[in-house]
Amino acid sequence: MSLSPSQNNKTLRRRREILEGASRVFRERGLHATGMRDIAAELDMHVGNLYYYFRNKQDLLAFCQQDALDGLLSRARTVRKEELRADTQLFKLIYAHVHLLNYELPASLAHLEIEALEPEVRQPVLRQRDEYERLLRETVDEGIQSGLFRQTDPKVATLAIRGAVNWTVKWFRPGGPAKIAEIARQFAEYLVMGLLTPGIPPEFPDSSELAFLVGSGSPSPEQRL
Amino acid sequence: MSLSPSQNNKTLRRRREILEGASRVFRERGLHATGMRDIAAELDMHVGNLYYYFRNKQDLLAFCQQDALDGLLSRARTVRKEELRADTQLFKLIYAHVHLLNYELPASLAHLEIEALEPEVRQPVLRQRDEYERLLRETVDEGIQSGLFRQTDPKVATLAIRGAVNWTVKWFRPGGPAKIAEIARQFAEYLVMGLLTPGIPPEFPDSSELAFLVGSGSPSPEQRL
DNA sequence: ACAGAATTTGAACAGGAGTTCAAATTCTAG
DNA sequence: CTAGAATTTGAACTCCTGTTCAAATTCTGT
Known part of the structure; x- marks a missing residue:
């Protein structure tokens, strides 16, 4: 007797x-x-059935965005923990972001459209987004502090980075x-x-260090896109 | 007797x-x-009246996007005509883009969502978009050719730039x-x-050279945003 | 095999969206 | 002033979209 399917493990897989x-x-x-009927059709199920797994479209949308941000955040935290020079670290963060968004995360597109979420559902997503932005900005900050990076507004730089990397979803196929x-x-x-x-000569990770993406943290067994 | 209002000058102003x-x-x-009713309400007019000026929503949307791209293109062409070093020129192109999108062009937001246009209406917009991208890429190309810029894929660089600058519309208020x-x-x-x-030390335009934005090309008398 | 839960089905409902149009009104030229 | 065009009104229509739900089916443990 489970009224909310989110508890069950199998329905969570579904x-x-x-x-x-x-x-x-x-x-x-x-x-x-895309409407709910399109989604249902893609999965060979009926529209009504979707509402067994999600309260409504907003709920489904939020779930997608959460998933995308979870992926980005977990990876970013891993990179942040390594004690590296700011440039090396930022390199890895950007690399991971582009790679995740276009290769591993299925729901990456949703990540671009937080505005599509109604206020109630948007808040938790926004909090994670801000947390992710913080990680990025901290790295830029450290770079500036240490003199490795030029004197600039880290907030603006971070927004520029976020724009460039997120935009990839729009054109990369x-x-x-x-x-x-x-x-x-x-x-x-x-x-x-x-x-x-x-x-100052940059210190970039070599390709062997970038294999860190494949097979860790991402919860799907088969490569997705 | 004008069945298509686009000819008349006054209706064009409208x-x-x-x-x-x-x-x-x-x-x-x-x-x-935003629906047609929202737009009508903003202008204190009735929904039906919108259809006197635009065949349908797609037509209105396309008109907005055309306008935004017209602005970007005309400015970019002006900059391209000046014979400047590639870095100076690219600086001005990027500066103009951010400035136009967030300060002068009212329809800038629409520019981000070409996908919202149905194929028939999308084509001409896409052509202008590609033309604009070409101008940007040519500048990057010249920079690489002359040794001013590093050896990179100009296409990728251009896409990164476009992403960063377009994204500003999402966060700048x-x-x-x-x-x-x-x-x-x-x-x-x-x-x-x-x-x-x-x-190589960069050669950036000083602020006096960036006043080129105000008051030329933009068709609106009062500053818009 | 069977009971009870979990899941799926199929059809329907309500509301909002874009759109249409004939009638009313306003504008404009002679 | 007035006829004819240009513009606006107001209401309606249609289609589509998210959503609901009772009934049917499938799954699961005993």
Whole structure:
């Protein structure tokens, strides 16, 4: 007798399946163009059935966004814990962000559209978003403090970074000419170089250190996108 | 006897008024949350009346996006015509973009959501968008060619720039702590520095050269946002 | 095999969205 | 002043979307 399916373990797995199906349709048709019926169709189920797993569309949307931010946050925390130079650390943060968003996280697209959430559901998502932003900004701050980075407003720099990396979701498509790992590397390089104090040689992680992405933290067994 | 109001000059002015009203509501409520009735209400008119000036919502949306891209393009062309070093030129392009989007162009928000346009209406907008991207990329290309910029994929760099600057629309609010001119300056500095070949001192325009934005090209008499 | 819970079905409802249009009103030229 | 065009009104219509729910089905433990 479980009125709220979120407790059961199996139904929670199903919720993830729905998340992935929904995210697939979001990518194809766009977040706002997809209705509950589209999501149901993608999963070969009936509309009403979705409401067994989610109270409403907002609930489903919030679940997607939570998942995306969870992924970003857990990775960012891991990187932050390593004691590295600010430039190396920022490089990894940016690299991980681009990679996660376009390769591992199914719900990444939703992450771009917090405005789509109604205020009640938006709040917890917003809190996580701010926490993530804090991690980024702290890294930039440290870089400036240590003289490694130029004297700039870390808030503005962080927003520039967030914009560049989030925007990738809008144009990157898996089948395209460029590989996501290479794009992630170039983004990280570009956005760190822009902060470095002129004259200081950057210290970037080599590719072996970037394998940290594959197979840890991400909860899905098969690669998703 | 004019069946299509687009010919008449006065109705064209009215179309612009509607564009501005619509854009105001877009900023407040978000593009997808605003209906034709909201737009009509903002302008103290009735819904049906909107359809005297626009065939349908898509037509209105396309008109907004066209306007935004027209503004960006005309400014970018002006900058491109000046014979300047690639870094100076790119600086001005980025500065102008941020400034236009957040200070002068009312319809800037629409510019972010090309996907909201149905294929038929989307095509011409897409063509202009590509033209704009070309101008940006050419500048980056020139910088690389001349050795001023590092050896990178100009396409990727351009996309990073576009992401960073477009994203500003999502977070910048006129009443906020930071002034848009300062943000635009920092963005330009950051994104150009990231491309510069290490060791080469940048050549940025001074503030007097950035006044090029105010009062030219933009068709509205009063400052809009 | 069976009872009771968990899940799925199928159809319906309510509301809001874009859109249409004939009638009323306002504007404009001669 | 007045006819004809241009614009606005007001209400309606249609379609689509999120949502609900009782009934049917499937699953699970004993």
